[in-house]
Amino acid sequence: MVEPALASRGNRHHHESPRGRVSGRIPGVLLAAVAAAAAAWLYLALFALGPDGPAGEAPAAPERLRARALASFAHDPTAYTQGLLWEPSGFIESGGGYGRSFIRRWRPSSPLPLAEEALSERYFAEGIAAVGERVIQLTWREGVALYRDRATLAVLDRRDYPGEGWGLCWDGARLVMSDGTDTLTLRDAESFASLGRVAVRAGATPLSNLNELECAEGWVYANVYGTETIARIDGNSGRVAALIDASGLLTERERAGGAEVLNGIAYNPESETFYLTGKLWPRVFEVVFEPAAAFPER
Numbered sequence: 001m002v003e004p005a006l007a008s009r010g011n012r013h014h015h016e017s018p019r020g021r022v023s024g025r026i027p028g029v030l031l032a033a034v035a036a037a038a039a040a041w042l043y044l045a046l047f048a049l050g051p052d053g054p055a056g057e058a059p060a061a062p063e064r065l066r067a068r069a070l071a072s073f074a075h076d077p078t079a080y081t082q083g084l085l086w087e088p089s090g091f092i093e094s095g096g097g098y099g100r101s102f103i104r105r106w107r108p109s110s111p112l113p114l115a116e117e118a119l120s121e122r123y124f125a126e127g128i129a130a131v132g133e134r135v136i137q138l139t140w141r142e143g144v145a146l147y148r149d150r151a152t153l154a155v156l157d158r159r160d161y162p163g164e165g166w167g168l169c170w171d172g173a174r175l176v177m178s179d180g181t182d183t184l185t186l187r188d189a190e191s192f193a194s195l196g197r198v199a200v201r202a203g204a205t206p207l208s209n210l211n212e213l214e215c216a217e218g219w220v221y222a223n224v225y226g227t228e229t230i231a232r233i234d235g236n237s238g239r240v241a242a243l244i245d246a247s248g249l250l251t252e253r254e255r256a257g258g259a260e261v262l263n264g265i266a267y268n269p270e271s272e273t274f275y276l277t278g279k280l281w282p283r284v285f286e287v288v289f290e291p292a293a294a295f296p297e298r
Contacts, residue, residue: 059203063242064292067230069249069285070273073108077258077282083128083137083168083212084264084284086275090114091266091284092153094128094137101125103137103153108284117153119146127168127212129175131189136175138165145192159192167213167222176220176235178213182206184220184235200233202240207231216267216274228262230276232289245292246276249285257282 075081083094090107101123104116119125124140130150137146141164147157167178174195175187186195200207200222209225219241220233232242250259260279267274268286277284 059201059239061203062231062240065232065242065244065289066292067244067246067249067274067276067285067287068290069287071286072249072283075277075281075284076106077280080260080279081212081264081277081281082126082279084214084266084275084277085128085130085135086266086268087130088270091275092128092130092135093264094125096125096140098122098124103128103135103148105153115151115153117148117155126165127178129168129170129213129215131170131175136168136189136192138168138177140164140166161187161192166211166225169213169215169220171215171220171235176213176215178210178222180209180211180225182208182210184210184213184233184238186235198235198238200231200238200240202231202243207240212263212265214265214267214274216269221265221267221274223261223263223265225263226261230262230265242289244289246287249276249287250278250281250283254282 079093079095080097081093082096085092090105092103092105095102099121101119102116103125104113106113123142123144126138126140128135128137133150134156135148135150135153137148139146143161143163145159145161145165146155147159148155164179165177166180169176170189175189177185177187179185182200184198184200186198187193188195200210207224210231211223211225214221220235222231222233224231228245228247230244230246231240232244233240246262259281262276262278264277265274273286273288275284275286
């Protein structure tokens with residue numbers, strides 16, 4: 001469901017004039033039959049049929065996919081990852097925690113950040129999105145979006161917003177923001193003003209705990225907090241088109257070493273692959289999403 005700022009597409013009934021003439025009078029029985037048929041059609045159009053088919057028909061269940069790892073490389077195991085962006089030169093990452101929040105640029109071949117900025121102790125860093133030459137970084141409960149120079153990561157400006165900030169991505173026309181609920185907020189990239197809200201549904205069920213976001217391939221990909229599931233969402237309707245199982249990437253030893261939940265999605269349009277990591281994860285994985293049926297039962 002899209003609230004006010006998005007125009008809804010209503011049912012449009014086009015009434016066309018009959019083509020040509022019918023000579024003579026139409027028998028009364030035929031007129032009655034035509035009227036009855038028209039009434040029946042109108043009833044179906046207005047009451048018995050919804051926009052997606054017969055009223056009461058359950059929405060389609062999301063497709064089931066799995067993340068298949070193609071490669072992996074080292075990741076800072078002390079980074080409490082809240083946001084991840086791919087660039088040709090490497091990654092931009094946002095890390096959270098009061099007194100230890102940061103934003104940094106790094107590449108897999110180098111253990112040292114190419115650029116890094118620490119946040120004030122009063123901020124808990126969250127998701128990030130790149131829009132042109134800027135990177136916008138959310139904060140958790142502080143209601144502040146930090147507008148940064150994409151090259152240096154220095155703060156250029158800030159915008160205030162109500163509520164919590166979790167994930168953020170740019171779909172090419174607007175920002176998409178999560179706050180841990182089952183609702184995505186669409187925002188203007190310049191003013192950060194709300195453009196509308198989209199309720200996210202997996203079938204008929206609200207999907208809450210939406211966290212880190214990545215806009216890619218015309219979809220919004222969202223980590224579902226506390227799980228190893230990623231949702232592929234239609235950003236206009238809120239329909240969950242697929243649920244992606246990203247479990248099994250880390251070894252048991254890596255999990256026992258302190259790795260927490262999956263959180264961090266980045267897309268590489270050149271290779272058409274995704275990068276996944278998590279809070280305090282020792283590795284980043286390059287993956288593709290494939291039908292779950294292609295994987296053997298574990």
